[in-house]
Amino acid sequence: MVLIPILDIVVGLVLLSGVIGLLPGVGKHLEKVAKWLGSFQGVIGIIAIIVGIWLWSSLLHSLTLIIGGIILAAGILETIPGFAKITKVLGSIQVVVGIIAIIIGILGLLP
Numbered sequence: 001m002v003l004i005p006i007l008d009i010v011v012g013l014v015l016l017s018g019v020i021g022l023l024p025g026v027g028k029h030l031e032k033v034a035k036w037l038g039s040f041q042g043v044i045g046i047i048a049i050i051v052g053i054w055l056w057s058s059l060l061h062s063l064t065l066i067i068g069g070i071i072l073a074a075g076i077l078e079t080i081p082g083f084a085k086i087t088k089v090l091g092s093i094q095v096v097v098g099i100i101a102i103i104i105g106i107l108g109l110l111p
Helices: 003-015 029-040 043-052 059-072 085-092 094-109
Strands: none
Touching: 003 029, 003 043, 003 094, 029 043, 043 059, 043 094, 059 085, 059 094, 085 094
16 A cells, blocks of 8 residues: 555655755755645644554554654644653654654655
């Protein structure tokens, strides 16, 4: 299913929206796409969490989607008691999770 790796890449791009502009050559273009996608980060985060839980059979993709989704949906999830601490901890590793999500997404697209 091609949806999961593409969603991994989208989640990774949004998570890396602040630092992806540093890439030589394509960084400026990817940063524009990431910032545009960032305007939908709460929705993308909730979708990533739901898809990650729904397709639990692929453990690596699911974990990446769930962790990335929690970081992206931090503003929404902070209203739930107990999630504020979790989102703070995961927010500190946002760049690492973004890089991992993009790598796993690209590897999932390879035949």
